Amino acid sequence: MADLTLFSFNAGTTALHDLDVRVKTGLVCMLSMTLFFAGFFACLICFLALYPLIRSQGLTLLHLILRLKGFLLLLIIMAAARAVTVPGEPVFSILDVEITRQGLAQGTLVAARFFLVMVIGMLFAVTTRPADLKSAAQWFLAPVPFIPEKRVGLMISLFLRFFPLILAQAGQTADAVNARCGSFRKNPVRRIRSLTLPLLKKTVMAADHLSLAMTARCYSENRTDPAFNPGGKERIFLIAGAGLCLGMVLLSRESVRMIFW
Amino acid sequence: MPETNTAVSQTDNLRPMVHAALFVALISVGAFIAIPIGPVPIVLQNMFVLLAGLLLGPVWGTACVAVYLLVGMAGLPVFAGGTSGIGKLFGPTGGYLLGYLPAVLVTGALSRFLGKTGFRDILAMIAGSAVLYSIGVPWLKLAFSLSWGQAVSMGLAPFLLGDAVKLAGAVIIAKKIRPLLKE
């Protein structure tokens, strides 16, 4: 069942699970873009608004921090870098490095924004079936000219098929190579070769087989559009989301001004 | 016979698309496969991106990377270390991800333009890697407010040795896999 746990999706019946995937995608985009301008208070409001949703997935702040720990480390480094490089009135200094108030504020704000964007992305991933992602991508790309959205949709479907398969096969290949003492090889190029080449050969053959099977099943690009299952609360979520974004923009007039003027 | 022509064009369209989807998966899995060489294990992800350029060509190669970024942005754990999301894509190391797009385009176009021998493959991949770092490194510099020297020593120098090894591996792989994709 490795393929089920690989993607972060958790089956469930919460309001977020039932929400139409197009609305969910739209809200994620809207909030992420608003966060780009958001000031401190706006970030705080956004986090408070999101917290019930986080709890509804059975997650706590600690879970979030643990799941994002690698990325959080990057954020902390980034905030620290800002703190020492942005000029302003010094708060205190360690060794010869001066830490400024403005730098500290800016660094924390940038880190907070990224953290919230990551949290939103995670909420989306946890509550959305990978197959629905495909439908949403296809739906949003449909009005974009020169992008063959049905082909993109099918590529995502095929990717979802191949990903667990290849991951499992990569493990098997590694085992087979180890069984023949391949891992004792010193030459790194040969090590890459002995791991990757059998994997590629096998999967390319599987891919060819699949395209043959698809041809046999009348594959065509003139396909039936994907189906969506709205849960009925789309309007409430959209209004609440829009309200939140508007509130956040109003709260962060200062940083909006900084970007535009 | 016109009928058989439509048959051929349909399967012609389908096979490269399935191959491109396969490479989306390979690039994603590449984020998980690490080969311990020396102190820093090398991750095979960028090798698969360059291979996609060599083996799929500029058009399908770019389509492949675009779909990869799309599914990563949408929240599937396909970025390095099983992460995902818009935040990651536009985060401090996002330049290396967005840079895949022009990198695969350049590698694919050069390889088509130069021809397909081992030496030319290497040239195409070096150009692709150069494009990748020319986006990734300045991005890192901006994100962490580094000096150019610091940015290069953090975001370029540590990877050069591993990249050389990967290029050498990729040339061999491209030579062996190309006939399988043609037929």
Next chain:
Amino acid sequence: MPDPILEIDHLSHEFAGGNGIHDINFQVYAGEFILLAGPNGSGKTTLIRHLNALEHPSSGGIRLYGRPVTANLMLTRKTIGMVFQDADTQIVGDTVAEEVAFGLENLNTPRAQIREKVDQTLSRINLSHLKDRNPATLSGGEKRRLAIAGILVMDPEIIVLDEPFANLDYPSSRHLVETICRLNRDGQTIIVATHDVEEVITLASRLLILDDQGHLVRDGFPAELLGCLDRFGIREPCFSRMGYTAPPWQT
């Protein structure tokens, strides 16, 4: 005699290095259950891939209702459904229901109709309880039946199965045999290509034998051809080897 659905007419396919198939002639009539037997490498897979124009012959041709199969590929492939040998690499969808719907989506069938047909087909083939499962988590036998459902949903005239019993354990094979028989009793025309005839020989209405050179050497009633299978590199079924008549368990 009614008109045949398929006519295979002097069909040859030469490979540069290998054997290929040579001058194959036979017809397929509605309601038949044809067993195509031959050792590995005899060209069974090559032959059946010509039936729905996945391969193009070196010479000769195939007619579907009197017209060349290449005349309308969509119609040909909808009419002649094919279940491939490797169950894993023919699955496209992320759930059982989606997998079954793939063929109908290709035909641009309206969504409501797709739902109805998928439900019907799944219950016909006893997979309704697995509707929302990920196909990768199914057992070998279930995957095989899922592949059949994916074909059946398009209402084909003929279902062709390539080595359907390979890598299946005994209960799964039995279940699959029952499924195929039920479909055949309902009037579905079936062609099974296999190197091991044990499971199905008593159920088939007709047996075709390809030798290891790719020639069609026998075409007749299974009961009459028993006893001469070993000569063509096909294992004689147990009961025939022991000198008994067909066991009743298969019916």
